[in-house]
Amino acid sequence: MTRAFNFSAGPAAIPTEVLERAQKELLNWNNYGCSVMELGHRTPDFQGILDNTEASLRKLLKIPANYKVLFMHGSASHQFSMVPMNFLAPNETANYLEMDHWSKMCIKEAKRFNDIHVEQGVRTNSDGLLELVPEDEWKLDEKGKYLHFTSNETIVGIQFQDDPNRFAGKLVSDMCSDILSRPIDIEKYALIYAGAQKNIGPSGMTVVIVREDLFDSFQTERVPALFQYPYVSDKGSMPNTPPSFGIYFAGLVFEWLLERGGVEEMHRQNLEKANLLYDFVDQSDFYHSPVAKGSRSFMNVAIQMKDRTKEERFLAEAREQHLIALKGHKTFGGLRASIYNAMTLDGVKKLIHFMERFERG
Amino acid sequence: MTRAFNFSAGPAAIPTEVLERAQKELLNWNNYGCSVMELGHRTPDFQGILDNTEASLRKLLKIPANYKVLFMHGSASHQFSMVPMNFLAPNETANYLEMDHWSKMCIKEAKRFNDIHVEQGVRTNSDGLLELVPEDEWKLDEKGKYLHFTSNETIVGIQFQDDPNRFAGKLVSDMCSDILSRPIDIEKYALIYAGAQKNIGPSGMTVVIVREDLFDSFQTERVPALFQYPYVSDKGSMPNTPPSFGIYFAGLVFEWLLERGGVEEMHRQNLEKANLLYDFVDQSDFYHSPVAKGSRSFMNVAIQMKDRTKEERFLAEAREQHLIALKGHKTFGGLRASIYNAMTLDGVKKLIHFMERFERG
Numbered sequence: 096m097t098r099a100f101n102f103s104a105g106p107a108a109i110p111t112e113v114l115e116r117a118q119k120e121l122l123n124w125n126n127y128g129c130s131v132m133e134l135g136h137r138t139p140d141f142q143g144i145l146d147n148t149e150a151s152l153r154k155l156l157k158i159p160a161n162y163k164v165l166f167m168h169g170s171a172s173h174q175f176s177m178v179p180m181n182f183l184a185p186n187e188t189a190n191y192l193e194m195d196h197w198s199k200m201c202i203k204e205a206k207r208f209n210d211i212h213v214e215q216g217v218r219t220n221s222d223g224l225l226e227l228v229p230e231d232e233w234k235l236d237e238k239g240k241y242l243h244f245t246s247n248e249t250i251v252g253i254q255f256q257d258d259p260n261r262f263a264g265k266l267v268s269d270m271c272s273d274i275l276s277r278p279i280d281i282e283k284y285a286l287i288y289a290g291a292q293k294n295i296g297p298s299g300m301t302v303v304i305v306r307e308d309l310f311d312s313f314q315t316e317r318v319p320a321l322f323q324y325p326y327v328s329d330k331g332s333m334p335n336t337p338p339s340f341g342i343y344f345a346g347l348v349f350e351w352l353l354e355r356g357g358v359e360e361m362h363r364q365n366l367e368k369a370n371l372l373y374d375f376v377d378q379s380d381f382y383h384s385p386v387a388k389g390s391r392s393f394m395n396v397a398i399q400m401k402d403r404t405k406e407e408r409f410l411a412e413a414r415e416q417h418l419i420a421l422k423g424h425k426t427f428g429g430l431r432a433s434i435y436n437a438m439t440l441d442g443v444k445k446l447i448h449f450m451e452r453f454e455r456g
Numbered sequence: 457m458t459r460a461f462n463f464s465a466g467p468a469a470i471p472t473e474v475l476e477r478a479q480k481e482l483l484n485w486n487n488y489g490c491s492v493m494e495l496g497h498r499t500p501d502f503q504g505i506l507d508n509t510e511a512s513l514r515k516l517l518k519i520p521a522n523y524k525v526l527f528m529h530g531s532a533s534h535q536f537s538m539v540p541m542n543f544l545a546p547n548e549t550a551n552y553l554e555m556d557h558w559s560k561m562c563i564k565e566a567k568r569f570n571d572i573h574v575e576q577g578v579r580t581n582s583d584g585l586l587e588l589v590p591e592d593e594w595k596l597d598e599k600g601k602y603l604h605f606t607s608n609e610t611i612v613g614i615q616f617q618d619d620p621n622r623f624a625g626k627l628v629s630d631m632c633s634d635i636l637s638r639p640i641d642i643e644k645y646a647l648i649y650a651g652a653q654k655n656i657g658p659s660g661m662t663v664v665i666v667r668e669d670l671f672d673s674f675q676t677e678r679v680p681a682l683f684q685y686p687y688v689s690d691k692g693s694m695p696n697t698p699p700s701f702g703i704y705f706a707g708l709v710f711e712w713l714l715e716r717g718g719v720e721e722m723h724r725q726n727l728e729k730a731n732l733l734y735d736f737v738d739q740s741d742f743y744h745s746p747v748a749k750g751s752r753s754f755m756n757v758a759i760q761m762k763d764r765t766k767e768e769r770f771l772a773e774a775r776e777q778h779l780i781a782l783k784g785h786k787t788f789g790g791l792r793a794s795i796y797n798a799m800t801l802d803g804v805k806k807l808i809h810f811m812e813r814f815e816r817g
Contacts, residue, residue, distance in 0.1 A: 099489025176680030299699030319537030338660030442801025
């Protein structure tokens with residue numbers, strides 16, 4: 096069996112060791128005589144899986160006790176609606192940083208419910224490169240109940256290198272594509288959400304971390320029960336049948352991370368992988384990065400070729416070398432190497448080696 | 457490896473052949489070099505999986521072309537909110553048949569949004585057995601935009617043996633626990649929904665079948681984008697990253713069903729399994745069924761022991777015989793054998809054999 100080096104932006108690469116373990120126990124979990132997929136969610140066995148998954152995530156991200164951890168159905172886009180529906184009464188507002196595709200989708204959804212303040216989070220600098228607007232330049236509405244930002248924009252490859260200081264304690268972040276890639280100062284956040292399909296596991300499950308004291312102020316009027324954070328929390332993430340296989344799988348990934356030194360070590364490895372790739376691109380006249388230093392994502396490395404007519408050949412030849420899913424998003428084009436936690440340093444080195452050979456022609 | 461006979465109500469047994477196939481290709485789908493879980497949902501490969509899954513379901517249930525098939529995140533409980541939010545303007549109403557646990561949850565959620573008419577769908581007959589109220593006795597509000605009913609109540613084991621005639625064309629049904637167990641006359645329905653975790657695959661995905669001409673009349677005011685059926689349909693079930701592994705898995709189950717004669721053959725087998733079990737229970741003085749003939753579920757067989765103190769020992773000894781998950785729902789007690797499509801006739805015979813021996817003591 097040949098496993099490729101998978102640079103997909105999401106659903107993304109999963110550690111081979113985790114897939115092997117899931118494969119081994121797929122028909123008979125823990126000698127229970129059935130698959131974990133076939134296990135009733137109200138059994139003590141499944142409750143154990145859920146509890147262990149939560150405990151591992153709390154350990155990895157050092158989540159304080161006054162924050163609830165929820166494992167919810169769906170993807171980040173569900174949270175795009177849930178956040179304003181829970182946080183904002185009809186006359187209340189919030190700040191949204193606009194960056195690229197996903198933050199625009201999120202803003203569009205928030206506007207369905209409230210009159211929100213939108214601030215540009217990304218701009219083009221004098222060299223024509225994309226960069227984050229420094230936080231001291233953000234013009235925010237101080238009456239806003241929160242500041243929403245997308246910590247890593249998957250499509251163009253722009254990432255906050257650290258947690259912002261503005262609106263500390265009232266930050267809400269879509270961390271889909273960089274959760275668990277670096278340590279986070281949880282206490283700066285009111286709520287964090289992340290779809291599973293990049294750094295956690297199969298799609299269809301979303302992790303939410305939310306400060307519990309906010310629950311009393313959350314709205315319920317015409318909010319579907321399953322969209323109410325306090326309700327889902329009160330039911331221990333199981334108001335209904337949860338995405339049980341996704342929760343089990345997340346637990347395996349969290350365990351894999353803990354065994355490998357946690358997010359601190361992942362952060363070190365992620366920077367090492369990304370720097371290697373950006374350094375190679377920077378010294379090349381053939382490839383270039385559309386993003387300024389200091390704003391570059393260490394999860395999604397957007398790469399453009401000076402001669403864009405060669406893209407198709409690049410992708411085809413890369414695939415022959417088992418380097419797959421390197422095509423950029425259709426709205427942005429070019430190439431993109433998503434190098435989440437599961438992408439090994441070897442994979443990045445193999446990609447660079449291929450890029451070197453392709454450049455030589 | 458010992459696979460048990462799994463009588464779980466849900467997440468429920470999955471055909472062993474399907475799990476074996478998923479296991480085989482878990483690390484390398486279709487020689488693509490990665491798991492189907494790691495496959496980008498915008499790739500032609502995943503689109504192929506989605507298209508095949510839909511085509512198989514259309515074939516199995518003979519879904520007419522004017523009905524859309526959606527594969528959505530979440531479980532039936534999400535649909536409890538979505539149905540009233542889409543169908544009903546603030547001043548409009550609908551009929552709901554109240555049966556047991558799930559229909560009550562559904563009614564509670566609909567009342568959050570609209571003033572609905574609730575009609576009793578279940579009653580206790582003169583023998584103290586539960587039975588469906590015949591449809592000619594239902595007092596319905598003719599102004600109701602639809603009639604919602606739960607086709608099979610998992611907890612007490614009551615099932616509609618056929619599609620109702622009242623409100624034909626305007627029926628909305630929660631078919632979580634009996635979809636694909638018998639042929640359905642789709643044209644009687646405005647909308648059908650079913651969570652995957654009983655007869656389809658792992659939890660976290662819900663199938664929706666909805667008549668397309670209704671879309672123009674659906675509400676959008678303060679309805680989250682992902683809760684709008686026309687929006688999800690317009691995006692081909694992928695307004696966001698879909699539950700891709702669940703969709704793939706459903707496709708495998710649908711293929712398994714087609715290879716075995718489809719829902720017509722499943723219906724025959726399901727009746728055979730259920731009749732065998734009910735006949736055994738009926739002739740026994742030790743066990744009894746709390747449900748009247750004609751209303752009995754052929755998916756979830758509730759069984760009560762005359763001496764309820766023996767339940768715990770029954771469950772423990774059954775487990776030793778690899779007959780698992782036979783405990784009734786906590787709100788109803790007793791025993792329950794869920795015998796969905798994946799439960800074999802052999803499994804039911806083994807259960808009966810065990811029950812006989814247990815009765816003899």
